[in-house]
Amino acid sequence: xxxVKTPEEVLxxxxxxxxxxxxxxxxxxxxxxxxxxxxxxxxxxxxPDFDRSTVDGYACRAAxxxxxxxxxxxxxxxxxxxxxxxxxxxxxxxDSCVYVPTGxxxxxxxxxxxxxxxxEDYGDxxxxxxxxxxxxxxxxxxxxxxxxxxxxxxxxxxxxxQDIGALAAIGRISVPVARRVKVGVISTGDELxxxxxxxGPGQVRDVNSPLLTAMLExxxxxxxxxxxxxxxxALLRRKMQDAARDCDAVILSGGSSVGVKxxxxxxxxxxxxxxxxxIAIKPGKPTILGKAGNKPxxxxxxxxxxxxxxxxxxxxxxxxxxxxxKREEYTVTAELTESLGANHGREQINACHLRREGGKLMxxxxxxxxGLITQLAGADGYFIISRDCEGLPKGAQVHVYLY
Amino acid sequence: xxxVKTPEEVLxxxxxxxxxxxxxxxxxxxxxxxxxxxxxxxxxxxxPDFDRSTVDGYACRAAxxxxxxxxxxxxxxxxxxxxxxxxxxxxxxxDSCVYVPTGxxxxxxxxxxxxxxxxEDYGDxxxxxxxxxxxxxxxxxxxxxxxxxxxxxxxxxxxxxQDIGALAAIGRISVPVARRVKVGVISTGDELxxxxxxxGPGQVRDVNSPLLTAMLExxxxxxxxxxxxxxxxALLRRKMQDAARDCDAVILSGGSSVGVKxxxxxxxxxxxxxxxxxIAIKPGKPTILGKAGNKPxxxxxxxxxxxxxxxxxxxxxxxxxxxxxKREEYTVTAELTESLGANHGREQINACHLRREGGKLMxxxxxxxxGLITQLAGADGYFIISRDCEGLPKGAQVHVYLY
Numbered sequence: 001x002x003x004v005k006t007p008e009e010v011l012x013x014x015x016x017x018x019x020x021x022x023x024x025x026x027x028x029x030x031x032x033x034x035x036x037x038x039x040x041x042x043x044x045x046x047x048p049d050f051d052r053s054t055v056d057g058y059a060c061r062a063a064x065x066x067x068x069x070x071x072x073x074x075x076x077x078x079x080x081x082x083x084x085x086x087x088x089x090x091x092x093x094x095d096s097c098v099y100v101p102t103g104x105x106x107x108x109x110x111x112x113x114x115x116x117x118x119x120e121d122y123g124d125x126x127x128x129x130x131x132x133x134x135x136x137x138x139x140x141x142x143x144x145x146x147x148x149x150x151x152x153x154x155x156x157x158x159x160x161x162q163d164i165g166a167l168a169a170i171g172r173i174s175v176p177v178a179r180r181v182k183v184g185v186i187s188t189g190d191e192l193x194x195x196x197x198x199x200g201p202g203q204v205r206d207v208n209s210p211l212l213t214a215m216l217e218x219x220x221x222x223x224x225x226x227x228x229x230x231x232x233x234a235l236l237r238r239k240m241q242d243a244a245r246d247c248d249a250v251i252l253s254g255g256s257s258v259g260v261k262x263x264x265x266x267x268x269x270x271x272x273x274x275x276x277x278x279i280a281i282k283p284g285k286p287t288i289l290g291k292a293g294n295k296p297x298x299x300x301x302x303x304x305x306x307x308x309x310x311x312x313x314x315x316x317x318x319x320x321x322x323x324x325x326k327r328e329e330y331t332v333t334a335e336l337t338e339s340l341g342a343n344h345g346r347e348q349i350n351a352c353h354l355r356r357e358g359g360k361l362m363x364x365x366x367x368x369x370x371g372l373i374t375q376l377a378g379a380d381g382y383f384i385i386s387r388d389c390e391g392l393p394k395g396a397q398v399h400v401y402l403y
Numbered sequence: 404x405x406x407v408k409t410p411e412e413v414l415x416x417x418x419x420x421x422x423x424x425x426x427x428x429x430x431x432x433x434x435x436x437x438x439x440x441x442x443x444x445x446x447x448x449x450x451p452d453f454d455r456s457t458v459d460g461y462a463c464r465a466a467x468x469x470x471x472x473x474x475x476x477x478x479x480x481x482x483x484x485x486x487x488x489x490x491x492x493x494x495x496x497x498d499s500c501v502y503v504p505t506g507x508x509x510x511x512x513x514x515x516x517x518x519x520x521x522x523e524d525y526g527d528x529x530x531x532x533x534x535x536x537x538x539x540x541x542x543x544x545x546x547x548x549x550x551x552x553x554x555x556x557x558x559x560x561x562x563x564x565q566d567i568g569a570l571a572a573i574g575r576i577s578v579p580v581a582r583r584v585k586v587g588v589i590s591t592g593d594e595l596x597x598x599x600x601x602x603g604p605g606q607v608r609d610v611n612s613p614l615l616t617a618m619l620e621x622x623x624x625x626x627x628x629x630x631x632x633x634x635x636x637a638l639l640r641r642k643m644q645d646a647a648r649d650c651d652a653v654i655l656s657g658g659s660s661v662g663v664k665x666x667x668x669x670x671x672x673x674x675x676x677x678x679x680x681x682i683a684i685k686p687g688k689p690t691i692l693g694k695a696g697n698k699p700x701x702x703x704x705x706x707x708x709x710x711x712x713x714x715x716x717x718x719x720x721x722x723x724x725x726x727x728x729k730r731e732e733y734t735v736t737a738e739l740t741e742s743l744g745a746n747h748g749r750e751q752i753n754a755c756h757l758r759r760e761g762g763k764l765m766x767x768x769x770x771x772x773x774g775l776i777t778q779l780a781g782a783d784g785y786f787i788i789s790r791d792c793e794g795l796p797k798g799a800q801v802h803v804y805l806y
Contacts, residue, residue, distance in 0.1 A: 029598065033617040047776055049602055084634065085593035087604025103594055103705070105605040145775050152780045160806040161621060162754075165614030165707050166780035168598040169607075190488035191506055195432065195571040199452060201490025202508040204572075211568030214436040218564060231487065302506070304568050330735040330757070330764070330805060351565075354733070361733070372548050373450055377555045377569035402733060403563040 004278035020324035035177035046143040051106040059110035060097035062133035073128030113138040156326030178323040184243030188254035207304040208253040253300035331399035334363035351379040407681035423727035438580035449546040454509040462513035463500035465536035476531030516541040559729030581726040587646030591657040610707040611656040656703035734802035737766035754782040
């Protein structure tokens, strides 16, 4: 029998036992948001591709303006104007200047731009410069931002809107991303009815399928529902095998009774290898993990709150591993609104509401007797009380993972 | 001329000048993730709808077990077994018990469940109870979690996977949500070419359209691209009018030159009311806000980094306002890796990379001379240096808004 593992051991086990699928596809930039980059992106060109002004003003040679002031302006010949979107493919002669708009190209010979407010156009073909320039002043040079060969984004990056903008800037209109992992979702339990049915005596609605599906899709995986399976080992085995054949991973949730849990273990063992039976967290202990080839077979607790926590803490990192996803989850720090007891020997996970009180962020733990809706609906995130902690006092700082 | 406003003034202006659209639609639960709830959700039923056990064990009357122990078990008559998904529509007589699985229904008369490990089935129709029960022990009563009339989720909530699960539990298979706001996106500038074109001399690719589109879609808005418009006031006016007719809001970005900015002001003023011209932030000062009816007309700076910050800080809250969205953005606290100067008189916004060093979260500010790709690509978020701060020392705590 496998022993119960700590959360750290489970995460190490996932790293060790599962490899990225390594399957990629090319998507247009407009569909790349949130996808996992499958290879680093390297610029092929210069950005900007020409020397540009960062101000509206006059491009000139800095040396021609040295020593000028309000009282004694440097008088330069106005050699013309650079238009937006046009090149400036001429050389500026000495003691001359050209008008350039913000973002406009700078002619050869010019080495600075003087802001309009420090100049005066005398209207006779000359311009007075009241403030000396310095070489490089108000200019961006070709390739200052990016040059061929510069790495823009690393493999494994989850693309943001900002990344999309940067990719557009270097002309990448399609990007190589990891294929979405396809995850089969099965709910099991004689007591389950689909959400659109009214439960009869002793029945409850299936919460895990819609919850996990929404979570998986938001994470960038593809969820495939295999429906509700009654508590019958042969049927369950067939569904698990179907799902494992068609998907990259299978999540079975439910089976709160000992019999179903044992059946799930036997099925997973028969399909490949049983890696884990039990995680030292509360709630979420009765979690099973196995593999068939490189395909994870996951048995989640039936209770939706436990299933939700285990999915957040272990299933998403596992699916991220399969997609080669590199992204850390960050926490926000909040102050506990009331004291909270904890069990010894197991990490305890608590959902909470966040609210602001006089500039301070407060975390109100959600308490409920094995509750369901109350623990899920309206929660803003969760925090973890470590294994060796007997509880937290009111006012303690907690680190909240946001939903 | 309107004066430059502080960020707080701008946010107050948005609250004051724009009202939620109040247009809702019903979507299936499977499409509700991330949508904004348009009315509070109230339960219509009890969850659970029957008294349930939270353990595998025996349901009985606690009073029948008082005083029992390992040495002197209480001997109860085994009256049968409750099956998962079946009712327990009978009354338990005194000194009796029934086997119940976790989640199983509890018969009338029983007021506790004793865990299997504290019992022994003698096989002769009796069961020994080694640990006394107490009324309510290991039970969830009908409606403990939710009852008719209880508010589950408030209006304005951005639905999470957990909320989806809770809605499934109470049988809500469709939910009323705010219609996505439709936002017209226009880029202007003679220097702009679409991302799929190679820029000629003096030209750059349009970054703002793909960046803003990705950001808007991720926020739950619908972006409609009106392409790139050259710097021609009549043309720009026509595009703005087209977009304002078909959309709920219009974002014009670009126009780094003074002439274009003035034209944008004139156009917005002629279409309705000019509310704002300039925000005291860096970068992002040359921002324009107007309205035509209840439709925001927004002029963003042309520089993509400035446009991005202004969109995050002001445009998304404005669109959220139109959708009645109530969601706070939280920050993660990190330690600055190097000192950073700041301007007086304007809030300064800085993009940064986050990384972990020995358990501490570090924020490395991204510096670049009016850079573009370097400021966007791979950034994890941004932080704000307040108006009156002259700079931050290395090691200072910053509050990072995540991308």
